[in-house]
Amino acid sequence: xxxxxxxxxxxxxxxxxxxxxxxxxxxxxxxxxxxxxxxxxxxxxxxxxxxxxxxxxxxxxxxxxxxxxxxxxxxxxxxxxxxxxxxxxxxxxxxxxxxxxxxxxxxxxxxxxxxxxxxxxxxxxxxxxxxxxxxxxxxxxxxxxxxxxxxxxxxxxxxxxxxxxxxxxxxxxxxxxxxxxxxxxxxxxxxxxxxxxxxxxxxxxxxxxxxxxxxxxxxxxxxxxxxxxxxxxxxxxxxxxxxxxxxxxxxxxxxxxxxxxxxxxxxxxxxxxxxxxxxxxxxxxxxxxxxxxxxxxxxxxxxxxxxxxxxxxxxxxxxxxxxxxxxxxxxxxxxxxxxxxxxxxxxxxxxxxxxxxxxxxxxxxxxxxxxxxxxxxxxxxxxxxxxxxxxxxxxxxxxxxxxxxxxxxxxx
Numbered sequence: 402x403x404x405x406x407x408x409x410x411x412x413x414x415x416x417x418x419x420x421x422x423x424x425x426x427x428x429x430x431x432x433x434x435x436x437x438x439x440x441x442x443x444x445x446x447x448x449x450x451x452x453x454x455x456x457x458x459x460x461x462x463x464x465x466x467x468x469x470x471x472x473x474x475x476x477x478x479x480x481x482x483x484x485x486x487x488x489x490x491x492x493x494x495x496x497x498x499x500x501x502x503x504x505x506x507x508x509x510x511x512x513x514x515x516x517x518x519x520x521x522x523x524x525x526x527x528x529x530x531x532x533x534x535x536x537x538x539x540x541x542x543x544x545x546x547x548x549x550x551x552x553x554x555x556x557x558x559x560x561x562x563x564x565x566x567x568x569x570x571x572x573x574x575x576x577x578x579x580x581x582x583x584x585x586x587x588x589x590x591x592x593x594x595x596x597x598x599x600x601x602x603x604x605x606x607x608x609x610x611x612x613x614x615x616x617x618x619x620x621x622x623x624x625x626x627x628x629x630x631x632x633x634x635x636x637x638x639x640x641x642x643x644x645x646x647x648x649x650x651x652x653x654x655x656x657x658x659x660x661x662x663x664x665x666x667x668x669x670x671x672x673x674x675x676x677x678x679x680x681x682x683x684x685x686x687x688x689x690x691x692x693x694x695x696x697x698x699x700x701x702x703x704x705x706x707x708x709x710x711x712x713x714x715x716x717x718x719x720x721x722x723x724x725x726x727x728x729x730x731x732x733x734x735x736x737x738x739x740x741x742x743x744x745x746x747x748x749x750x751x752x753x754x755x756x757x758x759x760x761x762x763x764x765x766x767x768x769x770x771x772x773x774x775x776x777x778x779x780x781x782x783x784x785x786x787x788x789x790x791x792x793x794x795x796x797x798x799x800x801x802x803x804x805x806x807x808x809x810x811x812x813x
Contacts, residue, residue: 498641668705
């Protein structure tokens with residue numbers, strides 16, 4: 402997939418805050434990494450709390466009191482409609498489509514949300530107000546729109562919001578796994594963004610896509626069909642056509658807004674009893690079994706996959722002497738396979754790493770090892786990075802077995 406220039410974080414953001422206490426964490430189930438002192442390792446920036454408090458003091462009281470349903474006029478946007486139109490135009494999801502889309506996202510107050518193709522920021526900022534104890538990660542490729550979204554965030558005193566100016570999906574892989582994803586713009590990467598979003602969504606999470614062109618509609622429905630056939634998600638679609646009243650002499654008429662297709666998908670919570678999986682694991686030197694176990698539990702819980710559906714785990718042969726990795730696998734009764742660097746290097750993966758190539762001799766460890774242990778099966782969870790309380794890193798990937806994995810000859 403094509404990549405734009407390296408994204409840069411706008412001044413709304415500041416260094417990451419410490420992870421919230423377990424009482425403040427979103428409800429993730431008993432295997433949540435929040436209870437294990439483990440957090441996703443990401444470079445995305447959290448908004449500065451002092452700036453949020455200062456902005457809140459200056460925010461309009463009416464907007465501050467209203468949790469949902471802000472008027473279009475509350476948001477600045479680029480390319481406003483000519484005088485006499487029924488509402489502000491430009492790159493903004495209008496009130497009616499925004500209301501339905503937010504409802505489809507099914508947000509809770511602690512939700513983690515991705516807003517891809519943020520435009521003016523209208524959807525992401527209203528989502529942040531609803532998910533007041535959660536966080537919204539937004540990305541917008543157009544610098545002018547990104548600046549407007551940032552200004553809207555400041556004017557509305559929204560602090561649980563970080564905006565990156567860049568071209569998705571660059572940088573998104575570093576964001577924490579979401580409870581909900583909104584795609585309002587794709588920059589020609591729609592199919593890839595759908596696949597990435599569904600791979601990262603937590604079990605039961607929602608993906609909502611707004612489209613206005615037939616080409617993108619065909620691309621999106623084909624991608625969602627593939628996801629449903631693969632057992633990843635269920636989806637539905639509606640077309641929203643709204644008309645607003647506008648004055649005409651001493652009476653009123655209706656003016657039609659552009660029709661919008663709203664596609665929504667739900668990440669499946671349970672896997673088929675017939676599906677089997679293999680885990681690929683990478684880790685820092687001397688990572689403990691407990692740290693690996695916590696990362697694996699969080700990954701499986703987010704994917705809606707029971708640990709009993711895992712048949713094996715695998716890594717690079719340079720990790721064969723890792724006591725924590727061997728202890729982890731032995732405690733679960735999972736066969737542990739180690740693959741040589743030249744074997745790992747032959748496997749196609751979505752997230753190759755120059756750092757892994759330098760340290761492990763191949764551009765991928767977790768993703769490549771998972772696919773090899775799964776007999777070449779497809780990845781169902783792309784590379785996930787975790788950082789334990791002691792600073793050690795664990796990298797995981799999960800692949801579906803395409804057939805009984807034949808790893809005896811490759812095992813060390």
